[in-house]
């Protein structure tokens with residue numbers, strides 16, 4: 001694991017949910033982006049899952065839309081939900097399939113928490129963030145709008 005992470009640092013290749021950067025690199029990038037004002041996201045709304053229970057499974061039909069709004073991969077959201085719901089999840093084309101019956105309100109609560117924790121900057125409340133992993137395995141949120149950097153709980 002350490003080997004893979006090391007090589008990723010130098011090649012700067014994205015891994016699943018982000019790129020692995022040293023803390024210094026994160027700072028450099030965050031400050032380099034500071035003067036660039038981001039678009040105001042006054043209309044930003046946390047998307048709701050378009051879900052449906054089918055037998056013993058739950059299907060989210062708009063996972064691509066949720067991923068687009070979050071600017072994260074569908075796989076990233078799938079990992080988060082797998083951990084939060086403690087149920088196997090698979091991605092199939094444009095749908096996400098959960099091997100459990102999850103009510104819509106419970107699902108939307110999890111998605112809201114995902115956005116609150118991993119997407120919306122806790123400093124400036126804008127959704128212009130990236131997720132990255134440091135050399136030591138800490139997961140950090142880097143805000144492109146205000147330059148805030150803070151660690152969050154890893155869900156991978």
Ligand SMILES: [Zn+2]
Nearest residue numbers: 121124143146
């Ligand atoms: Zn911010």
